[in-house]
Amino acid sequence: MLPLEFINQLSELLPADRIYTDPVECYTYAYDNSRKIFPPEAVVFPLTTEEVVAILLLCNANKIPLTPRGRGTGTAGGSLPEKGGIALSLERMVRIIRVDPANRVVVAEPGVLNQEIQTAVKPYGFFWPPDPSSAAFSTIGGNLATSAGGPHAVKYGTTRDHVLGLKGVTGAGEVIKTGCYTTKGVVGYDLTRLLIGSEGTLAVITEATLKLTPLPEKQGGLVAYYCDAISCAAAIVAIMGIPRGPSALEFLDAGSLNLIRARFPDLLPSNCQAMLMIEVDGSQTEISETIHNILYACHNSGLLQAEQVINSENLWKARKALSPLLRDIAPKKINEDVVVPVNTLPQFLDELTQLATQYRIANVNFGHAGNGNIHVNLLINPDDTEENYRAEKCLNEIFDLVIRLNGTLSGEHGIGREKRAYVDKEIDPTTLTLMKRIKQLFDPNDILNPGKLFP
Incomplete structure (x- = not known):
């Protein structure tokens, strides 16, 4: 329970309609898309940087944990108030503070939705490239917290590549400004890239200066169907070797395709066991040349069919429906967004299949193959203790495989609480110790999203 004196002091900082203490109201902020539940003891809703400062100083004085949060669309438990305290x-x-087309910049607060940014800048001929599947619901702050990516990261990069500067409040309650307003700037350490992906463990971001990109002139789409996943993975390696490659390259395995067939019966060939959804953009001349080169790269012994599509809207709708469809058939799933070098994808998918078979775990795999970012979904019965044990053993070996292939444990979902036990597989003790010292410098009382990221 929070001390009554603390609640009274909090009430002096914010009006009553911006403080929740009723457990029923607080419960809404107890979970995210990881489906774990950790109720906060209070929820507060600041409107300004100054209010964030005041709240953090009060929490510091009372050693009360504080967990920053956007809309709770994350899958790694990064926004769960695991230690109670304040959400x-x-x-x-x-x-949206400013849209500045001359400097290709938009300045926004963290609660603005990704889609709202796109809508605001589109009339000027620009877009903000990070495009997670939750773009319509996820906030800019959440995108920054995990360095969100999405299908178009293969060409345009992730959130870290599209932020010029930040304003934030450290765990000690100090306002900091990082980066600059211009696309060139090398003054001081790059704290902007440090904060992006730190999942609210170092500072609360209260303002972001985002770098905009011109909208492409045109877009084109292709699909390629394969008789097996290994042939499909070999095609991915060939496609990514093309100098002017795709703007999106999505891989779907047999399990994914079966889910789509159940919802969209006439969308896919019946004999297809793996599929690529490919998008290209640029001028009409660039698109024609790129499509020609990609169609050539798609050809191998496992190819069933490859063709240009005039309207790929239904395909993308089916792709974005995959995660909700998985929730329907498996309320309990282990969802991992591992990344391996693109040229190792055939080996990764082959050994992944062997592990799933060895441990007798159903799995469905899809993802942003152009980056080597595969979403591995282990489907388990939450009431079957023995199956859960096998799934954890399988996951541990999957992570070992990823590291052996020179990959990384998370591409865009973050670490949060779900992956923290495995972090030392990737980060050596010396580097991990340095990271913990950085955390202590920003947040000396360890009140800011405590317990996340580190084993």
């Missing part, structure tokens, strides 16, 4: 919801900080 700091930034969902009401929703101002």
